[in-house]
Structures are given as C-alpha cells and as structure tokens.
Amino acid sequence: MRIVRRLLRLLCPLLLLAGLGSCALLKPPGDAYWLDPQGPRPSSDAVSLLHYSLYVRKLGGKQLAEETERVRQAQADEKTDFRLLQYAMALSVPAASAADQRRALQLLDPLARGEDSRDNELRALASLMRAQLAEHRRLEEGNYSQQRRADDLEKKLEALKDIEKSLLPHGKSPGRPK
Secondary structure, three states: HHHHHHHHHHHHHHHHHHHHHHHHHOOOOOOOOOOOOOOOOEEEEEHHHHHHHHHHHHOOOOHHHHHOOOOOHHHHHOOHHHHHHHHHHHHOOOOHHHHHHHHHHHHHHHOOOOOOOOOHHHHHHHHHHHHHHHHEEEHHHHHHHHHHHHHHHHHHHHHHHHHHHHHOOOOOOOOOOO
C-alpha cells in the first residue's frame, strides 16, 4: 500500500505536467503578436494561422522582410507544422516574389500530402494554401505567356507597318485620291 501511495505521489504530478504540456502544444504560441490582445483567443492553431495570414498580408517592404526572417528563424528553431505554415504564409503574400512563392509551395507539399502531420486542421489548411498557390502560379505563367505572345504580335505589326511604308511611293499617303 505504501509503495502504491508513493508511486501515485510521483506519477500524479508527472501526468499533470504532461497533460498541461500537451495542452500548450495545441494552442497558438504565447507570442501570438498578430492577435488582438483584447480579443478572444483562437480555438485552434488553424484559426490562429488564419488571423496571422490577415496580419502578414497588411505588411509591406521592410516590415514584411523582417517578419519573413522572424518566422523563418522560428520555423528553423521549432520545426512544428504551425511554424512551417506560418513561414509559408509569410512567403506567399501577394507581393512576394515568384521564388518566395515557389519556396512556400515546397514547404507545403509534405504537410498537404499528410506526411508526418498530426493535426488534420493544419493539414487541411496546408492543402488549401498549396492549391491556392499552385493556381496563382499557373495564372501567372499563363499571363506571362500571353504577354510574351502580345509582344511578339506587336513586333510583327510594327514590321508589317515598316514593310507597307517601304512599298508606298515617297510623298504619297495611303488612302488619299489625287
């Protein structure tokens, strides 16, 4: 009986600490500076990341670069799905370069496919982000292709105008009867 009590005294605090520690893993990090301090706390990591997405999209220039570096370092230190998604969001804002958006896609691929993911909500958010980035990339490539084609057609039109000018007798303008 004495041994059982001793064991319970030892195990109860450990189980309590383990339980509290696992709860902390489910909530957004305490340094969730993107959240309204007076507002309610998000119910999950996925909801917190949606708030983060709104926050990071409002940043520009130097602030965005600093934020991207901050979350890159946090992701390198913690290596969690939460930090990975946060970093991908910082890389994929509309003003981001094509290289940053490609990097975000690379980061999201394993999580979106469910490799090593423990949180279904984060995996679903990663899948949504990946699909959105892939569509944006496809549209950008299509836009670039159309722009290149339009430039080629413009050059051909200018070449035809030059040919037409060279064929007309000097001093006469087309379409004017004498």
